[in-house]
Amino acid sequence: MEARTKTVEDWFAMVREGLLTLPRFQRFEAWRPNQIEGVLENILRVPSLPIGALLLLEVGDKELFHSRPLSGAPSPKGMPQMNLLDGQQRMTALWRSLIDDYDEFTVFVSLENEERPEIEIVKRYISKSGKRMPLWADIPAECLERNYFPVSILCPGSKGEHAMDEWTEAAETDKATDKAIMRLRQRLASYPIPFLSLPVTTEQETALDVFIKMNTSASPLKDFDIVVAQLEGAVGDSLHDMIAELNEKVPAAADYGKVEDAALAIGALLNGKPPLKRTYLDPAFGSELANVWDQVVVGLKRGVSFLRDEAIFNERLLPTEVIVYLTGALWAHVPVDGADQEGRARTLIRKAIWRASFTDRYLKTATTRAFADYKAIQDMIVNPVSSAAPDLFDEAQNPLPPAAELIRGGWPSRKDRLGRAIVAVSLYGGGYDFADGAKATADNVRFREYHHVYPRSLVQDQFPDHEVNSALNCALISWKTNRKIAAKNPKQYLEERGQDANATEEQVRHRLESHRVPYDDLINGDFRKFIETRANLIHTSMQKLCEGSVP
Incomplete structure (x- = not known):
């Protein structure tokens, strides 16, 4: 992992050109106004203070993760050079503040102390007459009366310089003020932000592990959260939209825990794979999930109905989460009008969920064991003369408690x-x-x-x-x-x-x-x-x- 430095001006040039993007598994911005104030004040003060290093993944001929631009940034026209793994909140706060992209507030700099400039965030709202309030925040002369100027006129690049010229002309600033603003522009543009970069040879799972360990969020992502978002690009449509539609079709599924967890696990089993992170990170899994999505919906709907018939009404009564996706995947194979096969399936699935509840079968390596049991039970449902013998049904290996x-x-x-x-x-x-x-x-x-x-x-x-x-x-x-x-x-x-x-x-x-x-x-x-x-x-x-x- 190599440590280097780029200036704010360099970073902004990369963002504008679509060379710096966020992996789709990154959550959206969550910083509060006081956090935005802090990072800007650290940069503009003399001497400046550090705002922390970024963590990036260098991109080669192919991205390891589907990516998106920073909020408010233009969409990439080609392949990015780097994915931002950690530092999204800092970079998004800088970018959106300096391009004046926040609807709910405007970020100002106080002119009273050039060595210790203070950031003031003014909340904005729309009046009944349709005007953005307070009105003075959009009138340069009135801002100047309050010793404020918008931080957006410090934005590096020609657009920021043009915005500065327009604002200072409208505010009728004097030369001393103009020089102070220029010094702050230079200070901000040249501010160095260090970063650590993972080389293009880094494997996908390694990059995710590093991200999880270095993520500084108050509520860091779990592996499964990353997988859910990562799959959005792979399936063509938004996986979150698909999950929302699934919730509408099977509202009772939410009673048993996270619907996205169950859906991905059922999709993995239907594709003949164990419901593990390794499965979900396979580049082919997104399209495979899309191919069986209709079966996932049907299986989850019938599975939830069956669990209710068995008096397991919700997550509070759920002995093990395994039975949700195991039941859903098994019911996906049962013909709706297949009376004999449905009767056999009902008996076998009942046996499976209650043995899963009362034995220690799934206390360890639950997903791999569930995959093995699923294959055997599914064969028994489809084939009346099957010789399959799932370990879950083996009384010697998995005895019931006396x-x-x-x-x-x-x-x-x-x-x-x-x-x-x-x-x-x-x-x-x-x-x-x-x-x-x-x-x-x-x-x-x-x-x-x-x-x-x-x-x-x-x-x-x-x-x-x-x-x-x-x-x-x-x-x-x-x-x-x-x-x-x-x-x-x-x-x-x-x-x-x-x-x-x-x-x-x-x-x-x-x-x-x-x-x-x-x-x-x-x-x-x-x-x-x-x-x-x-x-x-x-x-x-x-x-x-x-x-x-x-x-």
Whole structure:
């Protein structure tokens, strides 16, 4: 990596000629006005202060990344010389300030102290009469009265010089002011900005890794964010537009996490590749994704519908994100009118998602393992006599937990995989609310809360924390019901809920048992017996689901 320096004038010449561009994975500008003030004041003061080094990637015969110009800059007419990997905010702030490209404000320099010039950013707005306010900011003579001149007249190059001549003539400045402005123009144009450059021989993945490590943003990009933006140019249309359209067609997909993550992973699987960064960075992946995009949409739509049928209503109930893209990719292969094949697919995919939820199969190297399982299960769906044997279905390699081990299922709000799987199973029988009797649905479950079936205050002094806060002591019920239960013992709050809701004991029993909650053990007051009985009930349902059957 080589360290060099260019002046502001040199950098601006490159921007104008389209020789310096931004990789498309770069986020758009995010600096606030005070940050713009700071970088300009560091440059214009005497002595000047550093504004930090840039990180660039030299471009050879072919760009490693699809690129775009800086905001407000002309589009490149040919191949750029460099991609700006880090320093976008500084360079964009300089460029847009000096070409007066901000609609929401105008950047001024104070004339009061030439050695320590202060930057003043004046907010602009449009009045009801359609005029840009305040009016004085566009009148040179009135600006001069306030000892201000626009920073845009310091812009290096002939356009900046022409803007300076026009402004000073309109403001009727004196020679001393003109000389001060010229000195500031020269100071800015000759200000050196150092940069580090990666050579043209740098590999794409290496450039990305360096970018991530050196990125100075308050919220640095993740690998996947980079991949999403990087693909936009490759698919011809904007991937963000495609994702927006996908959100309109399958709005429920957003309930399960980032739609773009699921879409790219499904696209990779449909193209016979693992959903890894290496796959997404392949130059051919963009066109490959476009080729299967219709299948991605269909698969995600049918997959989300299936997850809802399985009582996994949203990300809060999702034991592992793998099942979202695995389900979507598998459903993309199933003919809509293929009754026999659809029935076989439903059984196999049910088996897959619940075994993924209850086994440790995807705790490590999830994407590569999901790819291997996907290929085998997809073959089983398409071919009734397939001999494929996915490791996910191998009981020896990936055993289901016995009933006694279900106590390991932690409180589901803590993103505990086993805990979430247990709560999802508990909703499979309807998950009727204890008080209002409403069945759990994708619409109402988002307003429900995790409730300690045995109130924590009643048992926390007698039993270990991992049992008190186990998913086996959890039910997802409406917040109103949860508030009314408070710290009452189960028998008391169930009697009160039955009276308030005008429900019989049999109705209340049915509601609890729809959560796999053993009614008799609950009201008897034996917490340990309750936990053991519920573990067995959940375990029985788990086994049937993991066989592909409905409990």
